[in-house]
Amino acid sequence: MQNDHRPINVNPSDLLAFAWPLAALASIVHRVSGVILFVGVAFGLYALEMSLVSEEGFETLKSMMKSPLGMFITWGLLSALAYHFVAGIKHLVMDFGVGETLEGSKFASRLTILFSAVLIFLAGIWVIQG
Amino acid sequence: MITQVTSFSRNGMSDWIIQRVTAVILATYTVALLGIVLIQGDMSHAAWQTLFSQTWMQIFTLLAVLSTAAHGWIGMWTIGTDYIREHYFGAGADGIRLVYQVGCVLLLMVYVIWTVKILWGNG
Numbered sequence: 052m053q054n055d056h057r058p059i060n061v062n063p064s065d066l067l068a069f070a071w072p073l074a075a076l077a078s079i080v081h082r083v084s085g086v087i088l089f090v091g092v093a094f095g096l097y098a099l100e101m102s103l104v105s106e107e108g109f110e111t112l113k114s115m116m117k118s119p120l121g122m123f124i125t126w127g128l129l130s131a132l133a134y135h136f137v138a139g140i141k142h143l144v145m146d147f148g149v150g151e152t153l154e155g156s157k158f159a160s161r162l163t164i165l166f167s168a169v170l171i172f173l174a175g176i177w178v179i180q181g
Numbered sequence: 182m183i184t185q186v187t188s189f190s191r192n193g194m195s196d197w198i199i200q201r202v203t204a205v206i207l208a209t210y211t212v213a214l215l216g217i218v219l220i221q222g223d224m225s226h227a228a229w230q231t232l233f234s235q236t237w238m239q240i241f242t243l244l245a246v247l248s249t250a251a252h253g254w255i256g257m258w259t260i261g262t263d264y265i266r267e268h269y270f271g272a273g274a275d276g277i278r279l280v281y282q283v284g285c286v287l288l289l290m291v292y293v294i295w296t297v298k299i300l301w302g303n304g
Contacts, residue, residue, distance in 0.1 A: 060268040085256050089285070092249060092292050100299045102226070103233055109226035136211060139204050146201065 077160040081138040087131040094128060116181065126178040133170035138163050185262075187282045189254045200255045203248035210245040239300050246296040250289040257285040 069075075098116075101108040115121045141163045145151060150159040189196050217232065218224060232238055265278040 060266075063269075082256075082260060085253075086260065089253050089257060089288075092253075093288075096292060096295050096299065099233075100295070103230055103299060106226045109229065132211065136208060139208065143201065143204065 072157075073160040073164070074156045077138060077141075077163050080134060081142075084131040084135040084138070087128070088135055091128040091131060094124060116178075122178050122181075125181075126175055129174040129178070130171040133174060134163075134167040137167040137170065187279070188258055189251055196255050199251050203252040206244055206248040207252060210241060210248075213241070233300065242300060243296060246293050250293050253289050254286060258282060261285070 098112055101112045103109075116125050141150075141159050145156075145159065150156055185191065185193075190199060221228060233242070261278050261281050265274055265281055267274045270277050
């Protein structure tokens with residue numbers, strides 16, 4: 052029996068042709084930020100070790116974090132953390148059955164992007180002033 | 182039914198709840214650490230070292246890295262089984278996914294061991 056309406060696989064090249072509703076964008080960024088954090092933990096542990104091992108290490112780390120590359124990495128990781136954190140809370144709230152309608156999910160996605168944008172902005176200020 | 186032998190707990194419902202519990206632990210740790218750093222303002226090395234020599238902070242940090250391992254395993258497993266499939270990767274997809282999963286798990290184990298070393302290995 053042939054069913055022509057069964058789901059098909061999507062090729063990466065088709066992705067650009069899609070309309071990207073906000074909820075879809077919010078969802079894929081949650082994944083991407085998770086992968087960034089998965090790798091980012093290595094930077095965090097490297098920094099933690101350096102900061103604890105000696106006073107010299109602590110000061111070296113501080114100056115490393117003030118270099119342009121250091122500031123970019125710190126801000127990038129804080130941004131991924133901020134987004135993943137906010138989107139994760141959205142997930143937990145939705146697990147309780149809140150915001151499961153189409154309108155509700157649009158609103159939740161808007162809130163996620165708004166809150167994380169504010170946190171990412173604040174993280175930028177903190178990194179620059181640090 | 183196919184049993185997924187590479188998922189974190191061999192059970193989707195169990196993975197689902199572990200993902201949530203570890204998320205709450207990690208969120209709490211993030212807020213606590215960030216709060217301490219922001220309240221302290223200009224953190225000195227001595228204050229930082231004292232913080233991480235407290236038993237509660239050591240337990241909290243170990244709990245956070247163990248949560249990272251479980252949370253990251255489940256997350257990376259989900260991504261791997263979503264994208265590393267025959268349709269995208271051809272006939273070798275199963276092998277590639279296995280290598281990917283072993284790589285993810287190894288890195289997470291390194292994170293746990295590294296954290297133990299940082300917390301208790303230098304004193």
